[in-house]
Amino acid sequence: MTVADSQRVAIVTGASRGIGRATAKRLAQDFSAVAIVARSAEGLESLTKELAAQGKKALPVPMDLKQPTAAAEVVTTTLSAFGRIDALVNIAGAVKQADLFEMTDDDWADGLALKFHGARRLTLVAWSELMRTKGTVVFTSGTAAITPKPALVAIGTINAAISAMAKAFSERGLTDGVRVNSVMPGPVLTDRRRVMLEKYAASKNLPISNAMEIYAKETGIARYGQPEDIAEFLAFLVSPAAEWITGSSFRIDGGEIKSV
Numbered sequence: 001m002t003v004a005d006s007q008r009v010a011i012v013t014g015a016s017r018g019i020g021r022a023t024a025k026r027l028a029q030d031f032s033a034v035a036i037v038a039r040s041a042e043g044l045e046s047l048t049k050e051l052a053a054q055g056k057k058a059l060p061v062p063m064d065l066k067q068p069t070a071a072a073e074v075v076t077t078t079l080s081a082f083g084r085i086d087a088l089v090n091i092a093g094a095v096k097q098a099d100l101f102e103m104t105d106d107d108w109a110d111g112l113a114l115k116f117h118g119a120r121r122l123t124l125v126a127w128s129e130l131m132r133t134k135g136t137v138v139f140t141s142g143t144a145a146i147t148p149k150p151a152l153v154a155i156g157t158i159n160a161a162i163s164a165m166a167k168a169f170s171e172r173g174l175t176d177g178v179r180v181n182s183v184m185p186g187p188v189l190t191d192r193r194r195v196m197l198e199k200y201a202a203s204k205n206l207p208i209s210n211a212m213e214i215y216a217k218e219t220g221i222a223r224y225g226q227p228e229d230i231a232e233f234l235a236f237l238v239s240p241a242a243e244w245i246t247g248s249s250f251r252i253d254g255g256e257i258k259s260v
């Protein structure tokens, strides 16, 4: 099936703030409509209004993606509203930032419930529609997948699992006509990253601004990422211009990872 770029429909999860919000805003420029998913109805409504003021269409789908029934509701609601899905961008995530020896069984289950199983279920449920539209999926992992640290053990481990799952979906996508990739952001200034940096500042007994500077130096980046840095790349990755790109994992990290 061929369809004008301007008629395509995307689903973006984690769209109430941070990287997901910036991505939904960016994709709304290229797609005819974007279904936006997160728990906060308020956050989604404000984005919908912001986009409507620019003549862009968003459909707020307030949903807790940890719930097993949420994926089917997101897909059904999007199809009822727009009749098609061309891109699914899985960004929602809230894995606990805690040490290897502090993480409880419940913490692990909770981290997996959203970022891993939420994205997995949504991809499974959307798959037949993505086959029909020759669509594409992106999973959001993170550089911690390749630099696991005891202080952030669940983040690294779950991100690594997501990268592996994305690869498995991409293999199936070769025969099913669905492109699947994953992205690994480095340190991007969002609410989530600010909490991480505040903890870091407290551990060093430093004011946040000094701590941010030191953390950037330790991490080896020239500057922190902004959500828009990731959104711009994602817009390319789900566009027809990326037609031959599948099964890949992209670091978008401002030079954080010091290997080829």
Ligand SMILES: NC(=O)c1ccc[n+]([C@@H]2O[C@H](COP(=O)([O-])OP(=O)(O)OC[C@H]3O[C@@H](n4cnc5c(N)ncnc54)[C@H](OP(=O)(O)O)[C@@H]3O)[C@@H](O)[C@H]2O)c1
Pocket: 013, 014, 015, 016, 017, 018, 019, 020, 021, 037, 038, 039, 040, 041, 043, 063, 064, 065, 066, 091, 092, 093, 094, 095, 114, 115, 140, 141, 142, 143, 184, 185, 186, 187, 188, 189, 190, 191, 192, 193
């Ligand atoms: N920021 C970074 O430096 C960085 C680096 C590497 C990877 N990442 C990854 O990038 C993704 C986005 O990160 P971010 O920094 O933008 O995080 P963020 O600012 O905390 O945003 C997280 C998003 O996920 C949504 N969410 C949380 N729990 C949810 C649930 N149960 N159901 C549905 N949606 C839920 C949140 O909305 P509600 O609270 O309204 O539900 C929000 O829209 C995450 O997967 C994160 O692991 C971020």
